[in-house]
Amino acid sequence: MRVLVTGGTGYIGSHTVVSLIENGHDVVIVDNLSNSKISVLDRLYQITNHNIDFEKIDLLDIDLLDEVFVKYSIDCVIHFAAFKAVGESQEKPIEYYKNNIGGLLNVLQCMRKHNVFKLVFSSSACVYGTPDCCPIPETAPIRPQNVYGRTKAICEDILKDTSNADNRFSFAILRYFNPIGAHESGLIGEAPNGIPNNLMPYITQVAAGIREKLTVFGNDYPTEDGTGVRDYIHVCDLADGHVAVLNWLDNNKGYCIYNLGCGRGYSVLELINTFEKVNDIKVNYVIGPRRSGDAATCFSDPSKANNELNWKAVKTVEDMCRDSWKWECYARSSNL
Numbered sequence: 001m002r003v004l005v006t007g008g009t010g011y012i013g014s015h016t017v018v019s020l021i022e023n024g025h026d027v028v029i030v031d032n033l034s035n036s037k038i039s040v041l042d043r044l045y046q047i048t049n050h051n052i053d054f055e056k057i058d059l060l061d062i063d064l065l066d067e068v069f070v071k072y073s074i075d076c077v078i079h080f081a082a083f084k085a086v087g088e089s090q091e092k093p094i095e096y097y098k099n100n101i102g103g104l105l106n107v108l109q110c111m112r113k114h115n116v117f118k119l120v121f122s123s124s125a126c127v128y129g130t131p132d133c134c135p136i137p138e139t140a141p142i143r144p145q146n147v148y149g150r151t152k153a154i155c156e157d158i159l160k161d162t163s164n165a166d167n168r169f170s171f172a173i174l175r176y177f178n179p180i181g182a183h184e185s186g187l188i189g190e191a192p193n194g195i196p197n198n199l200m201p202y203i204t205q206v207a208a209g210i211r212e213k214l215t216v217f218g219n220d221y222p223t224e225d226g227t228g229v230r231d232y233i234h235v236c237d238l239a240d241g242h243v244a245v246l247n248w249l250d251n252n253k254g255y256c257i258y259n260l261g262c263g264r265g266y267s268v269l270e271l272i273n274t275f276e277k278v279n280d281i282k283v284n285y286v287i288g289p290r291r292s293g294d295a296a297t298c299f300s301d302p303s304k305a306n307n308e309l310n311w312k313a314v315k316t317v318e319d320m321c322r323d324s325w326k327w328e329c330y331a332r333s334s335n336l
């Protein structure tokens with residue numbers, strides 16, 4: 001299949017490009033490089049030995065996007081491109097609604113015009129907000145608690161409404177839990193701009209000596225060791241989930257929703273301890289106050305994806321910690 005990957009030079013997109021190529025698909029990447037670097041393409045070449053078609057385009061420019069659909073014969077779209085920082089989304093709601101919703105609408109318009117009817121959409125566990133109970137099934141209530149989460153929930157509604165109105169479409173909505181880790185080569189990984197918001201990039205930057213210490217946001221949660229519990233998933237497992245769902249799109253119309261997670265929670269302290277152990281390096285940390293809006297515990301019920309997509313996350317939290325560190329070391333030594 002020829003797959004158009006929007007946001008394909010970004011963190012999850014680049015790993016998915018590798019999985020797609022390894023599974024025999026052709027790829028064209030569209031990205032405006034607002035949160036990724038052109039050098040990812042060279043590193044993708046080193047990993048895959050394939051030259052990947054790339055168009056530097058902003059999805060909000062529908063004329064340029066239309067030209068991509070004219071130039072390439074596309075069978076399917078995987079739509080990663082979006083802004084993703086929760087804190088920033090609260091400060092810049094207009095930019096977030098415009099980019100995340102406007103981008104999807106332009107993609108859908110071009111798809112319909114060029115008779116492309118299959119799309120995979122990157123949603124997030126944050127559409128569930130603070131869950132009533134864990135593990136969280138796909139049927140749990142949708143109540144996002146920040147602008148970013150609301151952009152994802154609105155996009156999900158747009159896809160449902162569009163598939164209800166036009167039965168040629170098939171949409172797969174994937175709700176990711178907490179992707180961490182990197183490709184085992186260490187050549188691609190997450191490259192946050194500025195101070196990281198998320199736990200794993202913060203841990204690797206402290207271990208690398210770029211930041212002095214990690215603040216653990218609260219140790220008085222009703223969890224085993226008092227720190228927050230999340231469902232970390234290796235980004236390569238997540239990437240494989242996208243390849244697995246392409247079969248569903250081939251054989252079904254309408255829309256489907258799948259949680260992509262491991263189905264087990266790790267606490268902040270467990271993650272720090274595992275990172276220290278597998279990499280034989282110290283992570284300096286202090287306990288601080290809770291971060292506003294954080295849930296105590298959040299982990300998925302991934303059984304629907306396991307059963308229906310024949311997909312399962314297989315990499316361990318040790319793999320995640322080892323590969324994250326390998327990538328951090330490579331990125332530092334290469335000045336990325």
Ligand code: NAD
Binds near residue numbers: 008013032
């Ligand atoms: P990322 O920022 O690394 O990648 C997104 C890519 O999209 C970047 O390369 C950026 O340059 C590009 N982009 C953004 N707006 C664009 C536009 N208007 N036109 C063209 N390109 C544009 O993010 P990621 O971590 O790879 O996330 C991919 C998707 O998964 C996003 O939709 C994100 O919201 C979602 N998601 C991510 C996480 C996570 O923890 N990383 C969790 C849940 C969901």
Ligand code: UDP
Binds near residue numbers: 214215
């Ligand atoms: N966390 C932390 N210190 C940090 C960043 C995160 O203690 O500097 C905690 C956070 O409170 C949560 C977990 O690590 O319990 C995962 O946070 P992240 O932001 O990575 O994911 P999310 O909370 O969005 O699921």
